[in-house]
Amino acid sequence: MSTTADIAVEQTGGWTVARLNGELDMTNCSYVRDVLTRAVPSEAHGMIADLSGTLYLDSAAIELLFEMARRLSRRRQRLRIVMPAGSPLQRVLELTDVKAVAPIHATLDDALGAA
Amino acid sequence: MRETLERVSESERRFRELADSAPVFIWTSDASGLVDFINRGWLDYTGRSSREELGDSWMVGVHPEDADRVVDSWWEAFHARGEWECEYRLQRHDGSYRWIVDRGRPRFVGGSFVGYVGTATDIHERKGMEERLAQAYERDHEVAATLQRSLLPERLPSIAGLGLEARYLPATRGTAIGGDWYDAVELDQTRVAVVVGDVVGHGLRAATRMGQLRNAFRAYVLLDPSPAETFARLNHLLAVEGHNVMATALCAVVDRDSGAIEYCSAGHLPAVVVDESGTRLLEGGRSVPLGTGDAASYSDARDLLEPGSTLLLYTDGLVERRGVGLDERFAHLAELAAAARGELNAVCDAILSDALSDGGGVDDVALLAVRLQPATDNLSLRLAADPAVLAGLRHRLARFLDAAGASEQERYEITLTICEAAANAIEHAYGPADADFELEVQLDGGEVIASVRDRGSWRKERAEAGEGTRGRGLGIIEGLMDNVEVTRSQAGTTVRMRRKLESAEAA
Numbered sequence: 001m002s003t004t005a006d007i008a009v010e011q012t013g014g015w016t017v018a019r020l021n022g023e024l025d026m027t028n029c030s031y032v033r034d035v036l037t038r039a040v041p042s043e044a045h046g047m048i049a050d051l052s053g054t055l056y057l058d059s060a061a062i063e064l065l066f067e068m069a070r071r072l073s074r075r076r077q078r079l080r081i082v083m084p085a086g087s088p089l090q091r092v093l094e095l096t097d098v099k100a101v102a103p104i105h106a107t108l109d110d111a112l113g114a115a
Numbered sequence: 116m117r118e119t120l121e122r123v124s125e126s127e128r129r130f131r132e133l134a135d136s137a138p139v140f141i142w143t144s145d146a147s148g149l150v151d152f153i154n155r156g157w158l159d160y161t162g163r164s165s166r167e168e169l170g171d172s173w174m175v176g177v178h179p180e181d182a183d184r185v186v187d188s189w190w191e192a193f194h195a196r197g198e199w200e201c202e203y204r205l206q207r208h209d210g211s212y213r214w215i216v217d218r219g220r221p222r223f224v225g226g227s228f229v230g231y232v233g234t235a236t237d238i239h240e241r242k243g244m245e246e247r248l249a250q251a252y253e254r255d256h257e258v259a260a261t262l263q264r265s266l267l268p269e270r271l272p273s274i275a276g277l278g279l280e281a282r283y284l285p286a287t288r289g290t291a292i293g294g295d296w297y298d299a300v301e302l303d304q305t306r307v308a309v310v311v312g313d314v315v316g317h318g319l320r321a322a323t324r325m326g327q328l329r330n331a332f333r334a335y336v337l338l339d340p341s342p343a344e345t346f347a348r349l350n351h352l353l354a355v356e357g358h359n360v361m362a363t364a365l366c367a368v369v370d371r372d373s374g375a376i377e378y379c380s381a382g383h384l385p386a387v388v389v390d391e392s393g394t395r396l397l398e399g400g401r402s403v404p405l406g407t408g409d410a411a412s413y414s415d416a417r418d419l420l421e422p423g424s425t426l427l428l429y430t431d432g433l434v435e436r437r438g439v440g441l442d443e444r445f446a447h448l449a450e451l452a453a454a455a456r457g458e459l460n461a462v463c464d465a466i467l468s469d470a471l472s473d474g475g476g477v478d479d480v481a482l483l484a485v486r487l488q489p490a491t492d493n494l495s496l497r498l499a500a501d502p503a504v505l506a507g508l509r510h511r512l513a514r515f516l517d518a519a520g521a522s523e524q525e526r527y528e529i530t531l532t533i534c535e536a537a538a539n540a541i542e543h544a545y546g547p548a549d550a551d552f553e554l555e556v557q558l559d560g561g562e563v564i565a566s567v568r569d570r571g572s573w574r575k576e577r578a579e580a581g582e583g584t585r586g587r588g589l590g591i592i593e594g595l596m597d598n599v600e601v602t603r604s605q606a607g608t609t610v611r612m613r614r615k616l617e618s619a620e621a622a
Contacts, residue, residue: 023509026538027502056509056527059535059588088527095594096587 005032009039013112015080016040021053024061033064037071046078048111049102057089062096069101078102080111140215140235142173146228148193157235162208178204178212189219196221196228202238213239259293259319260285263479266326272301275511276371278486279309280459282467286317286432286479294321294362295430295481296329300336304510305372308336308345311428311483312364312383315404324360328405332366342366342379343413346405350381354409361406365428367397367485372514374420374487379413381405384431387445387452390424394449397426422489425462427452432478433470459486494556500541500569505534512556519558520618528595529614533565535588536610540569561619570607 005022016039024032040047049065051057069079079102083089093104105111131152134141140157144150153168161168161176177185181203192199199219204212219233263285271279281297294314301307310332314321328349335348345366353360365386367378378386378397382404385396399416420426427448434444451466463484470480494515498504509530516526533556540552552569593599596612 023506025502025505025509025534026542027505056531058531058538059591060538063587088524091524091528091595092531092591095591 004028007032007035009035011041011044014045015112016044016047017050017108018047019050019053021055023056024054024064025056025058026060029060029064032061033067036064036068040072040077042075044077046072046080048080048082048108050082050108050111051087051089052082052084052108054089057092059096062092062098065098066101080105080114082106082108082111140217142219142233142235143222144193144219144231144233146230148190148231151230160207160237161205176206178206180204185217192219193231199231199233202242205235213237214242215239255318259317259322262319263293263295263322263325266322266329267296268298271299272307274301274307274371275507276488276514277307277369278459278484278488279307280463280484282463282480282482284432284467284471284480293317293319293479294325295432295479296325297428297481297483298329298332299483299485300333302337302340302368304506306340306368306370307485308340308342308366308368309426309428309483309485310336310364310366311430311481312362312381312405313430313479313481315361315363324358324362328360328362328364332364336366336368340368341415342368342377343400343402343415346379346381346402346413347411350405350407350411350413351409353406359406361404363404367426367428369420369426369485369487371487374422374424376418376420376426377415378418379415381413382407384429384434385445387427387429387449388418388420388424389427389449389452390421394453396445396449420487422487424487425452425459426485427466428483428485430479430481432480433466433482435478459484493558494554496554497551498537498554500550500552502538502541505537505541508537508554509534515556516563519563519616521563521616522618525614525616529563529565532592532595532612532614533567535592536565536567536612539588539610540567540608562613562615564611564613566609566611568607568609 005020005024005028008019008021010017018036018039020032036047047068049068065079065081072079081093081098081102081104083093083104083106085106093099098104103114105114131154134152135155137154137156140160141154142150142157143152149170150173151169153165153173158165158168174182174186185201185203188201189199200216202214202216205215206212214237215235216238217233217235219231222229222232264283267283268281271281279299281299283295283297294316295312297311299307299309312325312328314325314328331349331352332345335345339345346364363381363383365378365380365383367376367386369376379400379402381402385398388395388397397416397418399418400414402413403411434441434448436444448466451469452462463482466482467480494511496508498508512530512533513526516529521529533554537552537554550570552567554565554567556563556565592610592612596614598613600611602609602611
């Protein structure tokens with residue numbers, strides 16, 4: 001039995017949208033980091049991490065979100081997060097204060113359309 | 116009177132003449148059981164004189180290992196005036212021993228017992244052939260049994276929430292062994308495929324084919340977890356290879372969480388389900404055996420197992436008995452299964468020992484039992500300090516919390532918290548990776564109480580600084596649980612966490 005994450009990346013409206021589907025934890029973080037690091041072209045505004053299909057996210061995966069925000073900001077790019085209303089992940093993201101480094105939107109359209 | 120005696124002695128004389136020219140050994144005894152005549156053939160064989168063989172001294176030539184048996188059986192038959200037959204080794208004139216069969220029957224004259232008349236034949240060649248055959252038979256049996264065992268799973272997968280137990284008993288006689296198999300394949304986090312099959316035929320060839328079928332089954336069922344699709348592929352494989360092999364099999368894919376099962380029978384005996392309401396046979400999804408032709412088609416049947424149900428798959432050696440109808444045997448198996456509701460291994464043992472005591476052993480027996488374990492309000496685990504255990508742990512916890520009535524959010528948060536504590540134990544508790552840690556979760560009046568105990572000590576300074584992955588982990592633990600206690604000592608670190616479920620607060 002292993003942790004399975006399925007990451008779908010597409011370029012939309014000048015942003016790199018990464019759908020992080022499945023389970024993300026310390027055992028597959030380095031794989032996710034590899035995929036995400038290569039996904040964002042330098043001309044993009046940045047990356048939108050869509051957590052709508054995320055079933056599990058542990059502290060290592062949250063740490064990865066912080067790390068991605070730092071990396072992107074060094075390249076003058078930004079990280080935005082999509083988390084639908086009522087997501088079980090909500091409280092954990094609040095607790096860890098992820099929004100200090102990446103604004104959280106309820107839908108992908110909101111994230112794409114935000115200033 | 117005198118005339119009668121003369122007639123007797125005249126017939127005796129003619130008997131002795133005939134006996135002496137006969138190609139077998141012939142003897143007679145008197146009414147006291149002592150030998151009073153031995154023919155020429157016997158004397159030629161032993162190389163001794165008639166006087167040396169009469170009375171009970173003929174027994175001197177019997178092989179020492181056979182002597183007791185010969186003497187005892189002779190006197191037993193004699194006192195009962197019954198027929199006597201005995202195979203034993205008798206010493207020849209050259210000192211060698213050869214097997215003979217000796218038979219005697221009582222003689223009566225005018226209704227009164229006068230002694231025995233017997234014949235003995237040299238059966239040494241036949242006896243030798245029989246022994247060589249028996250040895251060859253035994254050797255084939257052993258080779259087939261060894262091969263068969265080596266081809267069956269060494270152990271079944273261990274799957275949370277699912278009990279699995281299997282037994283294989285080789286046929287006790289001759290080369291009737293071989294060809295039965297069982298297996299269990301873990302398909303994903305909640306489903307397992309179980310199979311029992313029987314290759315038609317016996318001996319080494321059947322055992323070898325069984326091994327091939329078993330491996331092909333494992334590969335195919337992982338490609339597409341449908342019993343019918345798997346059987347269609349196996350059937351096609353047999354048709355393409357043209358081995359002229361036929362096998363019956365029954366496969367069920369069991370979903371541990373929902374109890375849903377899909378199953379298909381390729382000419383095999385129906386599986387038995389034992390649950391609260393009794394026992395029943397799974398008689399759907401039936402088709403022809405594997406290897407009967409490429410045109411065969413297979414379809415899955417569906418059923419639902421209640422929590423706590425037991426599913427029994429088996430081969431015909433368990434139920435087939437000479438002269439007993441199958442329906443009667445099914446009823447008997449159902450009774451046994453219903454009576455044995457204890458631990459799964461005890462259920463298997465009870466069924467097998469009954470089968471053996473009931474004239475079994477003629478054919479192989481394979482038995483596989485699956486039980487959907489009801490959710491408990493206590494989880495107690497000892498896990499390896501390896502991140503690879505976390506995925507499995509998550510699913511066990513999710514299942515436990517579902518059963519406890521936790522909401523989706525609670526399930527995620529509590530699972531996350533316990534796994535963070537487990538990750539701390541794994542990452543920072545020790546140097547060597549081969550250690551383990553203990554985890555206990557219980558439900559007490561709507562409150563989840565969890566403890567994670569290891570034998571190391573956390574990196575206190577980093578944890579308290581709230582930096583890095585594990586520092587964040589501790590923040591999560593404290594933020595999501597109602598109460599957290601961390602106890603550090605020389606012996607290790609224990610984290611105790613509590614959280615009241617909303618469903619309990621509302622009640």
